[in-house]
Amino acid sequence: MKIEFQETTKDLAKRIDIHTKFGARDIDRWMLDLIDLEADSIILDVGCGSGKQCFSYDDRLKGHADITGGDVSEELLQQARDEDARRKSQMKFVYLDFNKPFEFPDDHFDFVSCCFAIYYAENVPFTISEMHRITRTGGRLFTTGPMPENKKIFYDIIKEATHKPIPPMPGSSRYASEFLSTIKSHYSKVDVHIFENPLTFESVEPYIDYTRASMSEDRKLWSSFFQSKDDFEKIISAITEVAKRKLDQDGKLVMTKVVGGFLATK
Numbered sequence: 001m002k003i004e005f006q007e008t009t010k011d012l013a014k015r016i017d018i019h020t021k022f023g024a025r026d027i028d029r030w031m032l033d034l035i036d037l038e039a040d041s042i043i044l045d046v047g048c049g050s051g052k053q054c055f056s057y058d059d060r061l062k063g064h065a066d067i068t069g070g071d072v073s074e075e076l077l078q079q080a081r082d083e084d085a086r087r088k089s090q091m092k093f094v095y096l097d098f099n100k101p102f103e104f105p106d107d108h109f110d111f112v113s114c115c116f117a118i119y120y121a122e123n124v125p126f127t128i129s130e131m132h133r134i135t136r137t138g139g140r141l142f143t144t145g146p147m148p149e150n151k152k153i154f155y156d157i158i159k160e161a162t163h164k165p166i167p168p169m170p171g172s173s174r175y176a177s178e179f180l181s182t183i184k185s186h187y188s189k190v191d192v193h194i195f196e197n198p199l200t201f202e203s204v205e206p207y208i209d210y211t212r213a214s215m216s217e218d219r220k221l222w223s224s225f226f227q228s229k230d231d232f233e234k235i236i237s238a239i240t241e242v243a244k245r246k247l248d249q250d251g252k253l254v255m256t257k258v259v260g261g262f263l264a265t266k
């Protein structure tokens with residue numbers, strides 16, 4: 001599956017900000033408690049973006065770890081490096097395309113993670129086997145991604161506003177099935193953990209900001225819905241009307257993120 005994807009700095013930052021402001025729960029805390037990192041671990045975060053997970057690992061381990069973040073976006077890597085320099089945390093942020101062989105030796109890392117990114121992989125067995133190869137025996141892989149029931153209201157509103165079926169999303173359509181079964185086939189033990197985070201919107205504007213950031217980030221996937229900026233704006237105004245109507249009816253819009261955390265041991 002060829003996936004044309006390019007996260008834009010602005011869209012990623014917007015969505016992270018909306019999760020923080022409107023979500024009831026903190027995914028970083030859930031994840032850190034679950035993975036229970038050991039001090040002095042050698043860690044790789046694949047698809048690190050602007051470094052959110054790397055910084056949370058570093059905070060939790062108070063700098064006692066060797067942490068590398070890898071991503072294809074030079075723009076996001078630069079943001080991570082700038083933040084790293086500001087914090088003087090001395091992490092490494094390197095170019096890494098998970099569709100190509102990883103430039104790391106076998107059995108090297110104690111812990112490899114890939115948060116909200118792995119489902120953009122084009123060849124699932126290849127990417128998982130590279131992650132497995134560079135992890136030491138007894139080391140762990142942790143991935144997060146959307147489960148099929150993720151953000152139901154978001155897709156319901158788009159369907160109602162456009163009268164079109166939702167195109168298959170590389171995340172929610174493959175993560176709990178193809179990715180989970182491939183991880184199970186490579187690792188000796190895999191545990192599935194579910195995180196639910198309701199985001200409550202009492203006005204329509206932040207909900208629409210989220211919709212804009214989400215659809216424009218994944219614009220290639222929504223190409224049957226819009227091509228030009230004008231089409232995009234038309235769809236956004238139809239979505240705004242439906243969202244306003246629902247909000248008037250119920251007094252709020254609640255969009256629940258349903259995330260699967262797969263923790264695998266080599």
Ligand SMILES: C[S@@+](CC[C@H](N)C(=O)[O-])C[C@H]1O[C@@H](n2cnc3c(N)ncnc32)[C@H](O)[C@@H]1O
Nearest residue numbers: 007047048049052071072073097098115117120
């Ligand atoms: C939704 S963002 C998540 C970023 C970060 N893990 C977070 O949670 O904030 C998805 C990330 O996957 C990265 N990505 C997409 N395709 C990739 C590839 N082929 N190799 C490595 N990273 C990739 C994007 O550049 C982006 O930073």
